[in-house]
Amino acid sequence: MLEPDDNGLLALLAKNVAVELADTHGSVRITSVTSPDDAIAALSATLYDCVVLDLALPGSSAFDFLERLQESQDLRQPPILAYSAHRIGVSRQRLAQARFRIRRMEPLSSLDELRERIVSQLSADRPDSTDQPDGVVSFAAVPTETAVPPGDGDALTYDELRDRKILVIDDDVRNVFAITGILELYGLTVIHAPDGRMGIDALLATDGVDLILVDVMMPEMDGYATMTAIREIPRFVTLPIIAVTAKAMPGDRQKCLAAGADDYVTKPVDTDELLGCIRRRLAYQEPGGKKAR
Structure with a gap:
C-alpha cells in the first residue's frame, strides 16, 4: 500500500478483504509505505501480487514512484491499482494516462471498485515463488509487514x-x-451536515439516526453549542453523541461531557478507536436511536 498515512483507509480496506479471503486463500501479507523510496525497496526485497497506489500522495510522489518503477527493468512489476477519490489536474491526468498505456495499471475512483479489484487480484493464479511460504499471498508494496492469519479478523469486522x-x-x-x-x-449509512445549525435541521428531518459525530471546532455554532442544543430537544436526550476534537487538552473531556457528549475521540481519528467508541455507545441502543430496554 503506497498512501499518505501508515495503515490508512486503503490499508484498512485491504485488511478487510484479507479477512474475508482467509478461509480460502490463507494468510494475506499486507504492509504500508508512504514514500516512493520505501515502495521500491519493498518491491526489490519481496515478490508482491498487487500494489495499491494512492494518487493523492503529496506533491508528485505517486508519479515519482511510477517513473522509478518504469526505470527498474529488473524488478518484477505486479498489477497496480491506482486509486484517487478526487479529480486530479490535467497535467497529472496526462502523465497518468501515459503510465496506464505502458504499465499494468488500472485507475479506480471508488472504494467499492477498488475492493472488487483487490479481491480479483488476490483470487487470480499466482506465480510460483520459492520466497513465499505455502498459503501466503503477498499484497502491496511495503517495508513493514502485517500478517492477517485466518480467524484473526474479529476486531476488523464490526458486523x-x-x-x-x-x-x-x-x-x-x-x-x-x-x-x-x-x-x-463497515456498512454504516452516513448523513453529513457542514455546520451545527444544519446538523440540527438534518437530525430533525431524518428518521432513524443512531448516533451523532460532532466536530468541536466549527465556525458560528461550534460543537459545544450544537451538542447543548440537541440535548434540549426531548426526543434526543439519550441519543449517543461523540465529540471529535483536534487535540486532547486538559479539561477537553469534561467540557465535551458537560455540553452533552457521551464520549469523544481526537484527530487524526484512529479507525479502531472510532469504531470501538461507536460500538460501545450503540451497545445499549436499538436501531433508530431508541434506547434498548
Missing part, C-alpha cells in the same frame, strides 16, 4: 454496526471524507 445510521456534523471536507470512508467501509 453489529452494519446498516446503522450516523450523522456527521463537521465543516472540514477532509475530515468528513476520512470519517465517511471509514464508516461506509
Whole structure:
C-alpha cells in the first residue's frame, strides 16, 4: 500500500478483504509505505501480487514512484491499482494516462471498485515463488509487514454496526471524507451536515439516526453549542453523541461531557478507536436511536 498515512483507509480496506479471503486463500501479507523510496525497496526485497497506489500522495510522489518503477527493468512489476477519490489536474491526468498505456495499471475512483479489484487480484493464479511460504499471498508494496492469519479478523469486522445510521456534523471536507470512508467501509449509512445549525435541521428531518459525530471546532455554532442544543430537544436526550476534537487538552473531556457528549475521540481519528467508541455507545441502543430496554 503506497498512501499518505501508515495503515490508512486503503490499508484498512485491504485488511478487510484479507479477512474475508482467509478461509480460502490463507494468510494475506499486507504492509504500508508512504514514500516512493520505501515502495521500491519493498518491491526489490519481496515478490508482491498487487500494489495499491494512492494518487493523492503529496506533491508528485505517486508519479515519482511510477517513473522509478518504469526505470527498474529488473524488478518484477505486479498489477497496480491506482486509486484517487478526487479529480486530479490535467497535467497529472496526462502523465497518468501515459503510465496506464505502458504499465499494468488500472485507475479506480471508488472504494467499492477498488475492493472488487483487490479481491480479483488476490483470487487470480499466482506465480510460483520459492520466497513465499505455502498459503501466503503477498499484497502491496511495503517495508513493514502485517500478517492477517485466518480467524484473526474479529476486531476488523464490526458486523453489529452494519446498516446503522450516523450523522456527521463537521465543516472540514477532509475530515468528513476520512470519517465517511471509514464508516461506509463497515456498512454504516452516513448523513453529513457542514455546520451545527444544519446538523440540527438534518437530525430533525431524518428518521432513524443512531448516533451523532460532532466536530468541536466549527465556525458560528461550534460543537459545544450544537451538542447543548440537541440535548434540549426531548426526543434526543439519550441519543449517543461523540465529540471529535483536534487535540486532547486538559479539561477537553469534561467540557465535551458537560455540553452533552457521551464520549469523544481526537484527530487524526484512529479507525479502531472510532469504531470501538461507536460500538460501545450503540451497545445499549436499538436501531433508530431508541434506547434498548
